[in-house]
Amino acid sequence: MNTVSPEIAIEAKGLVKKFKDFRAVDGLDLTIERGMIYGFLGPNGCGKTTAIRMLTGLLTPTEGSVEVLGMSVPKDAEALKYKIGYMTQTFSLYGDLTVLENLNFMSTIYGITGKEQSDRIKEVMKRYDLADLKDRFSGRMSGGQRQRLALAAAVLHQPELLFLDEPTSAVDPESRRLFWEQLFDLVSDGTSIIVTTHFMDEAERCHKLAILEAGQKRADGTPKELMASMGANVVEIEGPNLREIRRKLDGKENIMAAAQIGARLRVLVHDDVADAEAYLKAAPETDGATLIEQVRPNLEDVFVTATGKGRQ
């Protein structure tokens, strides 16, 4: 059964999930190593949540095979539950229980009792800054506080693998930054983390990520690899008539996308063109531009080239 090497956390082959005629996940292959944060980046409805639910055994795949931590899912899903933690997209602990009651409940459910239980709860409350909130009803806490509680509850039983489904969609930027620091702490303690997101800045923090669209993987690798291999160069244009330039460039040969960002127009030029900057400078469409320069690509550029119209 244990065909996967110990360094591999998740191995999925040809994963398909059909809901009636709709293929929410459509032939997904994944190999995710341990000890890193692996991100699923994609727009809403791209199959991120469905994929995670199949990996945790909540959904039965229509086709394909999954091995998580060397166990076959969904066959061994129950045994696997002790080894994985799961943070749902919406807050799913009990709003009418206090922080302490929620943590007590969750730890007992995972079979943690007695001294070990009180030690673990004390530890996670300290770690996630919940000690002062222990008698607060979780339903009356802020988004950031709830998220800390949800993370604390998900790691109480020290899972080897943690699944986070859009963990930061309901929290402010400051809490988000702090949250990611806490994730890196967990990784340095040996936990592997799978996270879904539609935020570029979050995706950029992942060690590796897969870009999903319409249930299929469009690209994967480290953010750096993805940027290097995206098949386009990025040029930014400044000038008084950016809207007009954008309209003219749209649909021009070798131009994959053009989008205005503040006072600049960001243009993705296909890497068939050797010198993108010169190509645009020479193009009649850019008349009136005051500045044309090639810039470093970012993850959003990768996302744009890998999905939707930019995909070729």
Place this chain on the structure above:
Amino acid sequence: MISISRILAIFFKELAQLRRDRMTFGMVIMIPLIQLILFGYAINTNIRDIPVAVVDQSQTALSSILVDMVEATTVVTVTEHLQSPEEAIEAIKAARVRAAFILPPDLSKRVATSPAVGLGYPSSTDQENSRPVAQWIVDASDTMIASGILSLRNMPLSELNRQPPNRTTATFEVALFYNPEQRTAVNIVPGLVGIILTMTMIMFTSAAIVRESERGNMEMLINTPVKPIELMIGKIIPYIFIGLLQTVIILGLGHILFSVPFGSKSVDLFIGTLLFIGASLSLGLVLSTIAKSQLQATQMTVFVLLPSILLSGFMFPYEGMPVIAQYIAEAFPATHFMRMIRGFVLRDAGLIELYRDVLWMCGFFVLGMIVAALRFKKRLD
């Protein structure tokens, strides 16, 4: 292995949530309290004081004495005096009265020859002499009202003759066991335990599982190692205590307000009630695994509740139902419990005598728990 500590964790969680849900908590106490007082006083199958109209066409001293005698039975109360039978029928139609007492113009003559008065005439086969003295027109749509008036049909009239009533020997001697004073409350109050428990137990648990899904807790819960049977057991334990509390309220208050006996079989009563609570809870859990929302759960509860109450023998005797209805009634735990609790508190019967109901209830509970646990999937598809 089933983990006791996990069951306890779910139990304490439910208890904490229940304690904070003031509405539900209030219902636990108020439903038995109010319904007991309401039904205990309101439901009475011994009909008294039926409003009737009198149409006195003879207008004699005799007729008014006769009306007084009828009223003295307390079965009826005269609320109207009308001129003609037609008016009386109108009054019945308009529901101002439930019956009309028609005294004919030749009342005196009829009374003189009536054997009911016993003036010494030999009983006659003569049509003229054997006519009844007066007539009742009754709204017989309600069978209980009708039988109340029918009981007046053979009323002796010998008092009219200033003679003591006939001391005739009854054909049968009837010994009324268990409720010799024929008080309705004695039968209603123990039955009410069954009704209230059916209502609250099924209602609370039918929402129990589906509530977790509705509030979004289910996705988290099914990602934990908790087993379906642990979840089911943990969820019903708080309601077992609630059910026992309600039983104590109803029987205790029934004893104080309506002098309903407890019976001597308190252990049997306790075990029988536990069994019924268990059976009702497991039925509620099964509904909860079928329902997609709390609203659906409530609708299903009502769907089960009505037949289970009406066929249980609480108000309408089981024996009076057609055989097919009796079979349906047997399927509901309430029918068996109705038999059991009336046996315990009124007839001092024990679990041994009522073993058929006991066995059936055990079977229902076990089957319900298994079905609920099997139906509960730790999957989302």
